[in-house]
Amino acid sequence: MTTRKQFVSALVVSLLYFSWMYFKIEVRMDHLISYVFFAFLYFYNEKTRRFFYAMCPFIIYITVYDSLRAFPNYNYNTIHIEDLYLLEKQYFGVFFNNQLLTLNEFFAYHQRTLFDIISGVSYITWVPMPIGFAMYLYFTGRKSLYINMVFLFVLTNLIGFIVYYFYPAAPPWYIGACGFEFFPDTACQASRLGNFDTLVGWPVFKTFYSGNANVFAAVPSLHAANPVTCLLASFQLKNRILTAVFFLVTCGMWFGAVYGNHHYLIDVLAGGATALAAFFVVRVLLRKTGMNKYLLRYEKLL
Numbered sequence: 001m002t003t004r005k006q007f008v009s010a011l012v013v014s015l016l017y018f019s020w021m022y023f024k025i026e027v028r029m030d031h032l033i034s035y036v037f038f039a040f041l042y043f044y045n046e047k048t049r050r051f052f053y054a055m056c057p058f059i060i061y062i063t064v065y066d067s068l069r070a071f072p073n074y075n076y077n078t079i080h081i082e083d084l085y086l087l088e089k090q091y092f093g094v095f096f097n098n099q100l101l102t103l104n105e106f107f108a109y110h111q112r113t114l115f116d117i118i119s120g121v122s123y124i125t126w127v128p129m130p131i132g133f134a135m136y137l138y139f140t141g142r143k144s145l146y147i148n149m150v151f152l153f154v155l156t157n158l159i160g161f162i163v164y165y166f167y168p169a170a171p172p173w174y175i176g177a178c179g180f181e182f183f184p185d186t187a188c189q190a191s192r193l194g195n196f197d198t199l200v201g202w203p204v205f206k207t208f209y210s211g212n213a214n215v216f217a218a219v220p221s222l223h224a225a226n227p228v229t230c231l232l233a234s235f236q237l238k239n240r241i242l243t244a245v246f247f248l249v250t251c252g253m254w255f256g257a258v259y260g261n262h263h264y265l266i267d268v269l270a271g272g273a274t275a276l277a278a279f280f281v282v283r284v285l286l287r288k289t290g291m292n293k294y295l296l297r298y299e300k301l302l
Contacts (some may be wrong), residue, residue: 020067025069050301058150068164074182077166078168080168081169084264085264088103088265092265102264113199117199122252123253126222130227133233134150134153152279153229156274157225160225164217168216168217170218172191174186188210191261193205219267223253226253
């Protein structure tokens, strides 16, 4: 049974959401479908409403990510293109054919079907794996661990979004497409992940990157960060098999980020550091301080 307070709250949030999307982003079909789904969860019964509350952090994450396109980071700071490229060469460059190359350039000479499969399969898990792991924790009654996982995932991404504005950076493929000059309207590319599309006969990554909210968001690599959130959260389960799976996916993701020509190794390491920083915040600053009482209140809603 929906109370009047709950109905009014839902109405206000709905008006704010669609006003924001209409005036700052654009209202797309996926927004409408998502809204109908979450409205159903909220109004159907008490059990589905609890699940809606559990999904709220993910809703915030998706909304913030979608909103990045309305505030291009290149409007706020200088885009790092050549300096990041040279820094990567300086610390992680490799010699091949008598020239110093980035690892991305090195793999351009060593493309293999096996590498394409490892990169593609790992990259697909970018967001589905953290969400899937969180759902597993929720539906098996591990609500405290669910909150830890969700807050770790969302906080990792929010930290990454903030860094995007302080240090906007072009991905490696950008240099091959545009050189060291800055072109703000450059469309995102699947780059070598397109090899996976060719293998499966379906434009998986071409479709994904056509809707990318921000081209100049290479540092930190959130593709590299997200599997680390699962790896860190899995330690609390003390399930060695699951931890091993997350470790292998993390390795595949990190390799795929570089091989696929979407991130330098610097970006990948920065992504791992971002996940570790978020883990520290959740486990130390939130769970072991007075903030924990608010997390406990949230847990009662689930």
